[in-house]
Amino acid sequence: MWPEAPKATVRLLERLGCRVEFPVEQTCCGQMLTNTGYADQAAPLVRRFADVFEGYDAIVAPSGSCVGSVREQHPMVARKAGDDALAARAENLAPRVYELSEFLVDVLGVTDVGATFPHRVTYHPTCHSLRMLRVGDRPLQLLREVRGIDLVELPGADECCGFGGTFAMKNADVSVAMGTDKAAHVVETGAEVLVAGDNSCLAHIGGILGRRRTGVRTMHLAEILASTEGDRA
Template sequence: MRIALFSTCIGDVMFPDAVKATAVILSRLGYDVVFPPEQTCCGQMHVNTGYQREAIPQIKNYVDAFADPSIDYVVCPSGSCTGAVREQHEHVASRYGDAALVDGARTAAAKTYDLSEFLIDVAQVDQLGAYFPHKVTYHASCHSLRFIEVGDRPLQLLRGVEGLELIPLPNAEECCGFGGTFSLKNAEVSAAMMQDKVRHVLETPAEYVTAGDASCLMNIGGGLARQKTGVRVLHLAEILASTKENPWSPTAAVYGKEAML
């Protein structure tokens, strides 16, 4: 089975280790993982701020990269971007694109999965041989919780990690305040929401906060770091890729030799 990895723009630029970890996980499961080099932003920021017509080139690019019939599935380490592809692309293409783009957007969206969805629903595994001997709490991002509704799939995967103590996060359903351009247009409200999330994290004994969306981790991690709490953020994929033989390194963020292949 051939799996295409959609890195997302924030993953590519700011969280490359989460993207590498996703590739490592899928490769360990025996999938043929490919990385279409022409991929770029999914256009979510354009659509969410009202620039739907301007998002057409990004949608076309996604279709060109991933609608290829030789690709069985597209896996993305981001609930937010997965949601944009599945819920926005066909709709926007139908308004401002042509019939071919609508058909391509529908085809590409139908085989695009968030990492946790793919592992539980398609690969049908919740035990990946992962090892992460730390106290971890999970933040359910708004898009993963309400948009694509991954439910408890990430929690199932975390419960299968040897050595990991999963700690419930108080008020877990509350937004962290990032919300893309919301954090720019409503900075004070966003900052207050982030502080609430940080406070709830600190109510737990967790050493790490994990999530399936890098943007949330960036926001929460910034708040934790500014307060010098010592609590770190780590993408779900990075925890799932860590094993006894190839543990995740907090300094190098490398998974051993196989992550560099």
């Protein structure tokens, strides 16, 4: 749905010397099924994930939500399906699955990725990255090293934006109210760009910002980190 983020992830990782492959056999990690009570139907996707990615040194995703599902839910789904062998495969694979900022800071050991982005930016830490993966300030470490950036703190940054997958549909009024509060905080910063590590949050907050004609645009963390001096952003 938002190909810019994975494309930017590939450009960034290749610039940092990684050999990146995108196996075409991959599909959804199954989180949507698991979170809506269809864990049995998610089990084949857990098996596919293991089949496709077991041979890699590291699996990197520009989504704390997806990485959280793979690391936390896949073993549970496999056990619930009565497949202990698959659960063991999922548990062995989980430590090699990284959210983008985790991989850059913890595995590659870099915070300055050679990015340039001369704009006023504020950062929203998404719930899965903040609470499930505990990525902490890794995204901020990376953003602080971007040349030309004016990084401003987002008030109430650790508050949920209200998306929450199907929560936004089942509890639309509450979801919109939470998103409206978040959007107001974004506008308060005077930022040109709101950045986050999950496109789902960006879609929710960005939709509200757009409908209110705030002029604030949204970008994935990977897009900013992949930006160089010659890019037009």
